[in-house]
Amino acid sequence: MPPAPxxxxxxxxxxxxxxxxxxxxxxxxxxxxxxDDVVQDAMVRALKYFGGFRGENPRAWLLQIVRNVALTRxxxxxxxxxxxxxxxxQVSNDSRDGPEATLMREDDQRFLQKLLxxxxxxxxxxxxxxxxxxxxxxxxxxxxxxxxxxVMSRLWRGRKLLAEAAGAxxxxxx
Amino acid sequence: xxxSFECDRTLLVQADFDGELSAAEAAEAxxxxxxxxxxxRAREQLTRSRELMRAMPRFEVTPELRAAVHGxxxxxxxxxxxxxxxxxxxxRRDDRNRAxxxxxxxxxxxxxxxxALAVAAALALVLVLPGNPDVASQLVANHLRAMQLDSHLIxxxxxxxxxxxxWFAGKVNxxxxxxxxxxxxxxxxxxxxxxxxxxPAAVLVYGAGRHVLDLYMWPTKAGASGGLRAPPTxxxxxxxxxxxGELTLWCVSDMGAGEMDRFVDKWRER
Numbered sequence: 265m266p267p268a269p270x271x272x273x274x275x276x277x278x279x280x281x282x283x284x285x286x287x288x289x290x291x292x293x294x295x296x297x298x299x300d301d302v303v304q305d306a307m308v309r310a311l312k313y314f315g316g317f318r319g320e321n322p323r324a325w326l327l328q329i330v331r332n333v334a335l336t337r338x339x340x341x342x343x344x345x346x347x348x349x350x351x352x353x354q355v356s357n358d359s360r361d362g363p364e365a366t367l368m369r370e371d372d373q374r375f376l377q378k379l380l381x382x383x384x385x386x387x388x389x390x391x392x393x394x395x396x397x398x399x400x401x402x403x404x405x406x407x408x409x410x411x412x413x414x415v416m417s418r419l420w421r422g423r424k425l426l427a428e429a430a431g432a433x434x435x436x437x438x
Numbered sequence: 439x440x441x442s443f444e445c446d447r448t449l450l451v452q453a454d455f456d457g458e459l460s461a462a463e464a465a466e467a468x469x470x471x472x473x474x475x476x477x478x479r480a481r482e483q484l485t486r487s488r489e490l491m492r493a494m495p496r497f498e499v500t501p502e503l504r505a506a507v508h509g510x511x512x513x514x515x516x517x518x519x520x521x522x523x524x525x526x527x528x529x530r531r532d533d534r535n536r537a538x539x540x541x542x543x544x545x546x547x548x549x550x551x552x553x554a555l556a557v558a559a560a561l562a563l564v565l566v567l568p569g570n571p572d573v574a575s576q577l578v579a580n581h582l583r584a585m586q587l588d589s590h591l592i593x594x595x596x597x598x599x600x601x602x603x604x605w606f607a608g609k610v611n612x613x614x615x616x617x618x619x620x621x622x623x624x625x626x627x628x629x630x631x632x633x634x635x636x637x638p639a640a641v642l643v644y645g646a647g648r649h650v651l652d653l654y655m656w657p658t659k660a661g662a663s664g665g666l667r668a669p670p671t672x673x674x675x676x677x678x679x680x681x682x683g684e685l686t687l688w689c690v691s692d693m694g695a696g697e698m699d700r701f702v703d704k705w706r707e708r
Contacts, residue, residue, distance in 0.1 A: 274511075278507070282499050282507065283498065286497055286503060287497045291497070300502075300503045303507060307507050308511065308514045311511055311514055312514070376494075391491060395492065396494065396496050416449045419456075422487075423487035424480075424483055426490050428483070430486055430487075
């Protein structure tokens with residue numbers, strides 16, 4: 265690893281991590297329009313706090329803000345709302361077609377996406393940050409402001425739920 | 439309440455799976471796993487869940503969101519400037535905010551965002567004109583594509599009007615005015631072409647300290663200009679509008695009002 269980089273300017277930082285911010289917001293709030301709002305609010309807030317940012321791990325710093333904004337928004341009624349089918353349908357034809365996506369029947373994949381979207385937010389966020397954003401335990405712990413042990417047990421609970429659901433599908437399909 | 443794992447070492451196995459352990463710890467985890475059916479099963483579930491997660495979509499940024507983020511940041515930045523005007527005395531309290539708000543303009547290498555500011559200001563310009571709301575979104579889309587292609591915001595980068603002016607030939611069907619104002623402190627950075635109101639406009643980009651100024655020009659349409667006045671500011675950005683010869687000119691910048699007037703004076707003197 266190179267030595268700690270200098271504090272990037274905000275524009276560079278925002279551009280570099282916009283994709284991560286968008287993905288996390290979307291998986292947290294599970295609604296495209298709301299996620300867009302969250303990302304925008306979070307970026308404005310990040311700009312405001314940028315003066316106090318010391319340059320260390322900009323992505324985690326930014327995602328922490330995204331998460332806080334998202335959870336605040338969710339505190340209303342949205343988190344309780346059921347996941348709509350169309351939201352899951354929307355994402356199922358995305359470009360990610362690794363071997364899994366092709367092997368798995370489309371229905372099943374849709375079901376699994378719905379399952380992830382339906383996990384409690386505290387498990388879902390850990391899974392998304394670990395597996396899609398590939399953040400370390402330490403980074404996730406910082407973002408969710410919890411001990412590493414909490415990250416580990418939430419990850420495990422989320423993963424177990426997913427794996428068991430997939431197992432159930434395989435049984436049903438065979 | 440039931441616990442979701444049957445062996446208290448499962449989280450250690452998971453940490454190994456996630457590459458979070460030192461070599462010694464990893465060796466211990468593997469040693470344990472060899473003798474623990476629960477943890478062997480856990481490893482299978484970890485692998486399975488990872489396959490599933492990797493098959494999930496990673497949501498991508500839409501051009502609309504990117505545009506909206508840029509717009510919001512520009513507005514926020516303008517608001518920050520507005521609360522700490524350069525000329526105001528005793529602005530120390532705001533220095534920190536101001537520094538964070540303007541940082542991207544103050545740094546070299548972030549030219550693209552400075553120009554993005556001017557483009558966004560130009561969008562505001564288009565929006566205050568009657569009709570043509572589509573031009574705005576088109577301009578945003580073009581601009582964003584340019585940004586993504588690693589700052590293609592200046593098509594011809596030169597401080598020499600002998601280079602910039604001929605560059606426009608054949609690209610726009612009019613002869614733009616190009617002036618060097620170095621002596622007055624406005625450095626010609628280059629030019630580009632934008633579509634404004636459905637027709638190509640020549641854009642000159644000037645730098646003044648950390649400010650960026652975009653000067654738009656296109657042929658004056660007969661009967662189109664009478665009474666058209668630039669609002670002095672739109673969303674905190676200074677704008678000036680005038681006609682010169684056959685051309686309609688608009689300039690847009692985040693610089694202060696006095697500085698903007700000075701630029702216009704210097705330009706028109708030449």
